[in-house]
Amino acid sequence: MRLKKYEISVKVYFNILPTTLTIICLSTMSLLVNETFYSLLGESIYAGEPAFFIRLTGCNLRCKYCDTPYAFEEGEKMSVAELVKAARASRATQVLVTGGEPLLQPATVRLLDRLLAAGFTVMVETNGSLPIHQVSDEVYRIVDIKCPSSEMSRHNYWANLEVLTVRDQVKFVISDQDDFIWALAVIKGYHLLARAPVLISPVFGKVEPKDAATWILNSRLPLRLNLQLHKYIWGPEARGV
C-alpha cells in the first residue's frame, strides 16, 4: 500500500505501526475495540471495585513487560453509541477505558464524554505518551510514567504532569529497584505528591510485592503499592477479567 505524504509524516513523528495508522484513520464516531467485560478493577486506588471495561485496540509503545500484546492488533469496530449501550447493559456504575493506548483513537474523547453524560463514573488508563488535556477533567485519568526498564521512557509526555488534577493518578510500573530509584527522582523533581496520588506497581513475577513494599516504606513517602489484583484473583494469563 502506498502511503500518502501526511501519513508518512504521522508515522515518522509518532514512530507508529501500520495498524496504528488504521486506528488513527477511523472516524470520530467509531472505535476499534479489543474486548469489553464486567469485572473488578485490578489497579488504581479503586482496585477491587466493580466496573465495565472497554479495552481499545492499538498501542504506540512496546514496553518490555507488556501483558496485553493481544490488544495491539485484534479488535472489532464498534460505534460510540454501541459501547455506551453495552456499558448500560452491564449495570455497572463506573466504566474504565483502557488499552492498548486508548488516546490513540480519535473517537475516544467522544466516548468518554458520552459515558459521562450517561451518568457513569469514567476512568481512563493511558500510557502517558500522549497529551491528556484533551480528556475532560471530570474523567479520572490514570497516567503511566514509563520507567527505564520498559525501554519506553523516552516517550513520556512530561507536559501531562502540569495538568494533573486531584481526580488523576500517576503510576510507575517498576521492574527492579533501579526503576524505583528513578521514580523517586521524578516524584521529587516534579512535586508529584502535591498533584495526585502516586502508585508504585511492581511487574507481576519480576518484583516481589514485599520488596516493593519495603522500598516504599524506606522512602518515607506516602506512595501507594499497586498490585495487579486481577492477576492474583484470576491468574496472570487470564483475559477478559
Ligand code: SF4
Ligand atoms: S503502553 Fe501498555 S499496552 Fe502499550 S506496550 Fe506498554 S504495557 Fe503494553
